[in-house]
Every structure is written in C-alpha cells, then in structure tokens.
Amino acid sequence: MTGYTEKIREIAARLLTEGKVDRVIGFRKGTVPMMNQPHYVTSPAMAGELIWDSHCGLNLANYVTDRKERIGIVAKGCDSRNLVTHIIENKIKRDQLVIIGVPCTGMVDRSKVCALVEGEITSVEESDDAITVSGNGFSKTIAKTDVLRENCAVCTHRNPVIHDEMVGEPVAEQTGVDAYASVKKVEALSPEEKWNYFEDLISTCIRCYACRNACPLCYCPTCFVDESRPQWVGKSQDPIDVRTFHLLRAYHCAGRCTDCGACETACPMGIKVREFTKKLNKDCFELYGWEAGLTLDKRPPLDVYKTDDPDDFIR
Amino acid sequence: MKNLLEHTGIAPGRLHFSWISSAESTKFVDVVKKITEEVKALEPALNYAKTEPKVN
Incomplete structure (x- = not known):
C-alpha cells in the first residue's frame, strides 16, 4: 500500500491538467490522528493534499450523489461497489466518473487501536502490515490484522469492481472467511435473548444519525427520521424509538448494502450498527444469491419480479 | 422483513403475510x-410497546 498516495496525487493532477474531470474526490489528512477527511481537489496544485493510508474508512461514493460535473473519485473495493449501486439507481452517470481504483488491504478500526494503548495518540506511522502509534511517553507497533475493522476482516471484495485507473496491482482476495459469522451467532439465540442482544447493542445510541449521514445509500432529500408530517418514527431516546429507527434504517439498505462499514466508522458511540444490515445481506445472499454492487448488468433483487422468487412466508 | 424482525427478537408467529x-x-x-x-x-x-416516553 506504500506508494498509493504518490500515485493518487499523480493521477489526480493528470486528470485535472488534461481537463478530464472538474474535481477529484479523495482523502486528506484529518485534524485528529486516524481520522482522514473526504476532500475535494479542484486544481492540479491541490493534488498534493490527497493521501491514502489505513484510515480512509469513510465511503466516498457518498459524495457523488446527484452531482452534475465530471468527477474523479478514489475508490477502494467497497466504494466502487457503491458507485455501481449509484449508477444502477441513477444517482450518477458512469460517463461522469473517472474511477481511481485502490486495491485495499483493509481499514483500521480507530477504537480498537485506542483500546490497546494508554494515553492519547498524537502520531501514527504506517508500514505495509503494521502501524506504529505514539503519544506522550509511549510508542507501540501493532499488526494491522489485529486492529482491522470487522467488515474489513471478513471482506472478500478488496479490489475495485469497476475502475478507469488503478493505483497498484490487485491484492489477493481473502478466502476462507465467514462473512456472516456474527449473524449466525445471533441466529442461534432464543427470541428473548435476541431481543436483549439488540437492546444492549443500541442502548448507547444518541440518535445523532452519523450512521445515516456516512452511508452512501442514504440520499433521500428528506429522510424519514427528519419528516414530521407524517412523523414516521418517534424522535425521542425511548428504546422503542431507537430500535424503530435502527430497523427502518436497515430496511432501507436491503439488497443495496455493500458492508463498507462507513456507518460503524462514523458512529461516535461505537455501536455495531452493521449487525442489522448484515442480516439483510445474508438473507439477500441466501434467497437471491445477491451481493450488492458487483455488476452494472443486473438489477437488484428487490427491483425485479421473478416467478421463482421465494414466497414461502406468504400464505 | 419478517427475517430481520424475528432476528432482532420479535417472536416467530407474530408477523404474518x-x-x-x-x-x-x-x-x-x-x-x-x-x-x-x-x-x-x-x-x-x-x-x-411504548408505554411512557423515557425522560432523562
């Protein structure tokens, strides 16, 4: 992954100089360690502001929704799948995009790193498979595989599915990982235990909607949570309202979620909100053999009717 | 729909289509x-079931 930053800068500068795109969307260094910010680059001189490391957990496809100009966009595997979903859902045209593909070896979960050290982390160095964090009086090197985000640890689509440029050679895809292990664990519980599991999971939710804002699928002009006439869901901290929000948010992602993990990365309370969407992903895979965003040629299963659609829940 | 609701702890047999x-x-x-x-x-x-709104 070393060298990606230079390559991204070079491609961005070239695209802008040649006038192929009006802006490039990528990441720049955040003001806090391990929190990179999405960044618009509009001139070749700005290309040097772009970077790439293991803290680019947000999903840049979120920033192309309904844009009218030509855009160069840096995309790791999951971002590219969300770009496919965007194109399928007519939120952007393919010919508006120059996709700068980034083969990805996973993003780091900041909270996992913070839990491993005492004191505040002030700087982070990175090599190919390890990161070194340091702060006042300490320095620690951690293997990247130990602190990967959970969705990255079980990811089987690390390479971009569509791209116009590539910043490096494709990486080997992971094999033998069980993408749905966490769902299966919950499935084995009794209804009451399941209820309590999710009650506990979302008990710290502060209804900030960071998960929704970070999600490239959530682009409605007025979100159901903001609507007041009619008011679809209670706005309070009542556990029932919180649960209803999380359920509805998940349903809106059914058959569309690429498990990019931006929701969890954005959550300030560290809630595993993927536990909801992951179940729907598993259902979609088992019922329709569908994983979102892999191809431009097929319509999503909830978009089309087939006579052999599973219907054993209807009587 | 049914699957996720039951996954989050709604007892099977409550939701019908x-x-x-x-x-x-x-x-x-x-x-x-x-x-x-x-x-x-x-x-x-x-x-x-929501009974009374929770007040912090």
Missing part, C-alpha cells in the same frame, strides 16, 4: 381468523 384479492372475502376471513388464533396462543408481546 398474505396476498388476498378484493374478491377473496372468504380467504380474508380465514386468514384473519387463523392469525388471531395463532397470535392469541402466544404470550402477550410487551417488549415492543
């Missing part, structure tokens, strides 16, 4: 009767 034409009055009655019986047989579901 059916496709009934406006001309199928007898089917409507049958389905409603059956659902009512099945749901009555379960304990009352109190967990997904």
Whole structure:
C-alpha cells in the first residue's frame, strides 16, 4: 500500500491538467490522528493534499450523489461497489466518473487501536502490515490484522469492481472467511435473548444519525427520521424509538448494502450498527444469491419480479 | 422483513403475510381468523410497546 498516495496525487493532477474531470474526490489528512477527511481537489496544485493510508474508512461514493460535473473519485473495493449501486439507481452517470481504483488491504478500526494503548495518540506511522502509534511517553507497533475493522476482516471484495485507473496491482482476495459469522451467532439465540442482544447493542445510541449521514445509500432529500408530517418514527431516546429507527434504517439498505462499514466508522458511540444490515445481506445472499454492487448488468433483487422468487412466508 | 424482525427478537408467529384479492372475502376471513388464533396462543408481546416516553 506504500506508494498509493504518490500515485493518487499523480493521477489526480493528470486528470485535472488534461481537463478530464472538474474535481477529484479523495482523502486528506484529518485534524485528529486516524481520522482522514473526504476532500475535494479542484486544481492540479491541490493534488498534493490527497493521501491514502489505513484510515480512509469513510465511503466516498457518498459524495457523488446527484452531482452534475465530471468527477474523479478514489475508490477502494467497497466504494466502487457503491458507485455501481449509484449508477444502477441513477444517482450518477458512469460517463461522469473517472474511477481511481485502490486495491485495499483493509481499514483500521480507530477504537480498537485506542483500546490497546494508554494515553492519547498524537502520531501514527504506517508500514505495509503494521502501524506504529505514539503519544506522550509511549510508542507501540501493532499488526494491522489485529486492529482491522470487522467488515474489513471478513471482506472478500478488496479490489475495485469497476475502475478507469488503478493505483497498484490487485491484492489477493481473502478466502476462507465467514462473512456472516456474527449473524449466525445471533441466529442461534432464543427470541428473548435476541431481543436483549439488540437492546444492549443500541442502548448507547444518541440518535445523532452519523450512521445515516456516512452511508452512501442514504440520499433521500428528506429522510424519514427528519419528516414530521407524517412523523414516521418517534424522535425521542425511548428504546422503542431507537430500535424503530435502527430497523427502518436497515430496511432501507436491503439488497443495496455493500458492508463498507462507513456507518460503524462514523458512529461516535461505537455501536455495531452493521449487525442489522448484515442480516439483510445474508438473507439477500441466501434467497437471491445477491451481493450488492458487483455488476452494472443486473438489477437488484428487490427491483425485479421473478416467478421463482421465494414466497414461502406468504400464505 | 419478517427475517430481520424475528432476528432482532420479535417472536416467530407474530408477523404474518398474505396476498388476498378484493374478491377473496372468504380467504380474508380465514386468514384473519387463523392469525388471531395463532397470535392469541402466544404470550402477550410487551417488549415492543411504548408505554411512557423515557425522560432523562
């Protein structure tokens, strides 16, 4: 992954100089360690502001929704799948995009790193498979595989599915990982235990909607949570309202979620909100053999009717 | 829909789906009767009911 930053800068500068795109969307260094910010680059001189490391957990496809100009966009595997979903859902045209593909070896979960050290982390160095964090009086090197985000640890689509440029050679895809292990664990519980599991999971939710804002699928002009006439869901901290929000948010992602993990990365309370969407992903895979965003040629299963659609829940 | 609700702890047998034409009055009655019986047989579901708003 070393060298990606230079390559991204070079491609961005070239695209802008040649006038192929009006802006490039990528990441720049955040003001806090391990929190990179999405960044618009509009001139070749700005290309040097772009970077790439293991803290680019947000999903840049979120920033192309309904844009009218030509855009160069840096995309790791999951971002590219969300770009496919965007194109399928007519939120952007393919010919508006120059996709700068980034083969990805996973993003780091900041909270996992913070839990491993005492004191505040002030700087982070990175090599190919390890990161070194340091702060006042300490320095620690951690293997990247130990602190990967959970969705990255079980990811089987690390390479971009569509791209116009590539910043490096494709990486080997992971094999033998069980993408749905966490769902299966919950499935084995009794209804009451399941209820309590999710009650506990979302008990710290502060209804900030960071998960929704970070999600490239959530682009409605007025979100159901903001609507007041009619008011679809209670706005309070009542556990029932919180649960209803999380359920509805998940349903809106059914058959569309690429498990990019931006929701969890954005959550300030560290809630595993993927536990909801992951179940729907598993259902979609088992019922329709569908994983979102892999191809431009097929319509999503909830978009089309087939006579052999599973219907054993209807009587 | 059914799968995720049951996954998050709504007891199986509470949520039912059916496709009934406006001309199928007898089917409507049958389905409603059956659902009512099945749901009555379960304990009352109190967990997904909002009583009073939580005030911090």
